[in-house]
Amino acid sequence: MTTLAITGGQVLLPDISVTRADVLIDQDSGKILEIGDNLAGDADETIDATGSFVTPGFVNGHSHVAMTLLRGYADDKPLDAWLQEDIWPTEAELTPEDVHIGAKLGLLEMIKSGTTAFADMYFMVPQIADAVEEAGLRARLGHGIVTVASDEEEARADAQEGLEVAEALDGRADGRISTAFMPHSLTTVGSEYLEEFVPKARDLGVPIHFHGNETTNEVTPIVEERGVRPMAYAAERGMLEEGDFLAHGVHLDESEIGLLAEAGTSVIHCPASNMKLASGIAPVQRMLDAGVTVGIGTDGAASNNDLSMLDETRDAAMIGKLKDGDASAVDAESAVHMMTQGSADAIGLESGRLEEGAPADLAVIDLEQPHLTPHHDLVSHLAYATAAADVRHTICDGQVLMRDRDVLTLEEESVRTAAGEAAMALVDRAAN
Numbered sequence: 163m164t165t166l167a168i169t170g171g172q173v174l175l176p177d178i179s180v181t182r183a184d185v186l187i188d189q190d191s192g193k194i195l196e197i198g199d200n201l202a203g204d205a206d207e208t209i210d211a212t213g214s215f216v217t218p219g220f221v222n223g224h225s226h227v228a229m230t231l232l233r234g235y236a237d238d239k240p241l242d243a244w245l246q247e248d249i250w251p252t253e254a255e256l257t258p259e260d261v262h263i264g265a266k267l268g269l270l271e272m273i274k275s276g277t278t279a280f281a282d283m284y285f286m287v288p289q290i291a292d293a294v295e296e297a298g299l300r301a302r303l304g305h306g307i308v309t310v311a312s313d314e315e316e317a318r319a320d321a322q323e324g325l326e327v328a329e330a331l332d333g334r335a336d337g338r339i340s341t342a343f344m345p346h347s348l349t350t351v352g353s354e355y356l357e358e359f360v361p362k363a364r365d366l367g368v369p370i371h372f373h374g375n376e377t378t379n380e381v382t383p384i385v386e387e388r389g390v391r392p393m394a395y396a397a398e399r400g401m402l403e404e405g406d407f408l409a410h411g412v413h414l415d416e417s418e419i420g421l422l423a424e425a426g427t428s429v430i431h432c433p434a435s436n437m438k439l440a441s442g443i444a445p446v447q448r449m450l451d452a453g454v455t456v457g458i459g460t461d462g463a464a465s466n467n468d469l470s471m472l473d474e475t476r477d478a479a480m481i482g483k484l485k486d487g488d489a490s491a492v493d494a495e496s497a498v499h500m501m502t503q504g505s506a507d508a509i510g511l512e513s514g515r516l517e518e519g520a521p522a523d524l525a526v527i528d529l530e531q532p533h534l535t536p537h538h539d540l541v542s543h544l545a546y547a548t549a550a551a552d553v554r555h556t557i558c559d560g561q562v563l564m565r566d567r568d569v570l571t572l573e574e575e576s577v578r579t580a581a582g583e584a585a586m587a588l589v590d591r592a593a594n
């Protein structure tokens with residue numbers, strides 16, 4: 163057994179309390195062996211976390227990681243115009259190499275901001291899986307299915323690809339990759355395809371993930387055509403079961419929140435994307451009060467425009483208060499729970515908590531910074547004051563991915579250069 167001890171830090175425990183302790187990791191199994199005092203003597207290697215806050219690695223519950231190539235390409239539009247006028251025409255020009263380098267750029271940013279696991283919906287998923295394998299993170303991946311602009315043959319092929327990707331990639335990267343069946347949304351995938359393919363995904367035993375109730379344009383047509391709210395429609399199509407998770411959930415009414423709570427279907431809150439696209443404000447405190455599992459996600463870098471879960475969590479806490487007109491809504495403890503256990507539970511991972519037997523996925527945050535002084539309350543600092551640049555070490559599955567702000571698994575400069583070049587070539591192709 164090879165062991166690593168993280169010593170002398172303040173440690174965030176699963177009940178969101180903080181204690182001074184060492185964390186001992188079995189690097190072979192990728193699990194936490196023990197949290198306690200004086201564990202350095204038992205370890206093969208030590209990372210000194212004195213003056214630092216040792217937290218679970220953050221879990222990004224909804225992303226399109228390769229969209230880093232489109233960061234800053236199309237801003238200041240609402241969702242439908244943004245997708246139809248700018249994003250989808252450009253994505254039509256993506257090559258597998260683009261998706262691979264775009265994903266590597268996104269993973270580099272995730273590692274540098276303390277994220278160790280994420281759920282991702284996109285195209286050319288094998289290239290994303292290759293990037294995840296190289297970078298060393300944990301991921302739940304799926305092929306995003308869109309049938310609206312397709313003929314029947316194309317639509318069925320797209321849904322079939324969703325199944326094949328879910329089957330082929332599950333368990334890759336020594337088990338760090340799991341999968342899901344991912345219809346893009348209830349308005350961009352035809353009812354007949356949901357009816358045919360969701361049961362097939364159930365046979366594979368993978369969860370369902372989709373964009374749900376992100377804008378009113380995803381609610382009104384369903385209510386008008388089918389006479390029911392979108393979540394009732396999703397339930398009729400078999401898409402609301404325990405372990406399923408939807409992104410956004412901005413325009414959910416009380417009946418729909420009740421359906422989600424009853425079904426055990428989780429919601430990934432994406433506050434920055436919802437603000438930037440002016441989609442609305444999700445009823446996060448109401449969902450938490452109803453017993454819905456809520457996680458946090460960044461969405462893609464083109465609608466955010468970064469992949470930092472620290473920024474996202476601050477946004478979630480701030481906007482949650484504004485939504486309810488109540489400064490006690492979405493408090494620091496709830497926000498920190500959502501960025502760790504909430505997201506992990508939502509996407510079906512055991513990460514997000516530091517305890518014996520849990521995956522050794524951790525972030526170590528440098529507290530010796532002016533904006534993190536004094537140390538009245540480290541949970542408050544994590545929710546409201548910590549920035550991506552404060553993350554000093556990132557560990558996933560027991561492996562050190564970043565040590566002293568130096569990413570070990572990806573060549574930062576070459577990834578940035580190659581991604582910058584690929585992005586420029588992509589937009590040139592799209593313009594011609």
Ligand SMILES: CSC[C@H]1O[C@@H](n2cnc3c(O)ncnc32)[C@H](O)[C@@H]1O
Pocket residue numbers: 226241245249250253283284285305306307308346373376435461462465
């Ligand atoms: C079919 S793969 C995923 C698909 O989703 C697009 N996308 C990015 N952000 C959003 C969002 O906020 N709502 C809906 N769809 C989004 C992405 O560009 C891909 O085409």
Ligand SMILES: [Zn+2]
Pocket residue numbers: 224225226373409461462
């Ligand atoms: Zn999305």
